[in-house]
Amino acid sequence: MAHYYFFLCILFTFSLSFYGISAANHQVTNFAEKTPGGIRFTKEIGIPFTKTLMGTINNYIWTTILQQSDPADRKPVPTVNIYIVDFKGAEAITWGDNINVSAVYLLGYQGNLKWEFTSLLYHEMTHVFQWNGEGKAPTGLVEGVADYTILKAKYFPPAFAKPGTGNKWDQGYDFTARFLEYCDGITPGFVAKLNKKMRKTFDVKFFQELTGKPLDTLWKNYKAKYGNIKHGDEITEFVN
Ligand SMILES: *[C@@H]1O[C@H](CO)[C@@H](O)[C@H](O)[C@H]1NC(C)=O
Ligand SMILES: [Zn+2]
DSSP states (O other), rough: OOOOOOEEOOOOOOOOTTTTOOOOOOEEEEEEEEEHHHHHHHHTTHHHHHHHHHHHHHHHHIIISOOOOOOGSSSSOOOEEEEEOOOOOOOEEEETTTEEEEEEHHHHOOHHHHHHHHHHHHHHHHHHHHGGGGTTSOHHHHHHHHHHHHHHHTTOOOSOTTOOOOTTTSHHHHHHHHHHHHHHHTTHHHHHHHHHHHTOOOOOOHHHHHHHSSSHHHHHHHHHHTTOOOOGGOOOOOOO
């Protein structure tokens, strides 16, 4: 089965310090308002809804996912911009503190567009606020943390990986999100603590420091817990 997300996520490391700026502003611009996708955005989602949603998600990421009650722990983000843009090839592109959402993608989506857009923003806004070890963290882990947010927020689609699936801890997206969920079961607040360690660099030892077990042991135990399912998204759940 094809992977359900085809995000192209471009993360720029933002090295300037803006201590003191803690509450981010939220801006939305529809650069595609005359295209069919931009028109669908206005009709089914709209700028006011998006701004409110951004506030909700921003809070959720700070309080629940990254647990950064101390503003000094947060990534300095003065303003998050969402641009609705007429482009093809990805659902969204996150660049620095900006998220370009594809009007072409919005037009083609079949189903509840508001729900899908909300799920997309939970993922993309996580990229805006998460630490990535100044680019040293594996991409699969960075994507896994973003999908962990949609898992916890319960905005994940039916095709989202089931627990125990995947072939590698840093396979990315939903597979890594499920592994992070397991690590969180061992050490409460694991994702938040790992993110905090990833401010300047990345080391696989972070997993051991947080759980007491080396990463490869954690992955083996995770797979063993679910009966060593080999191929990720092909499994069906048992029905009584
Ligand atoms: C996002 O869209 C804006 C507005 O059209 C554009 O200027 C910018 O280059 C785009 N960014 C990326 C990374 O494509
Ligand atoms: Zn992503």
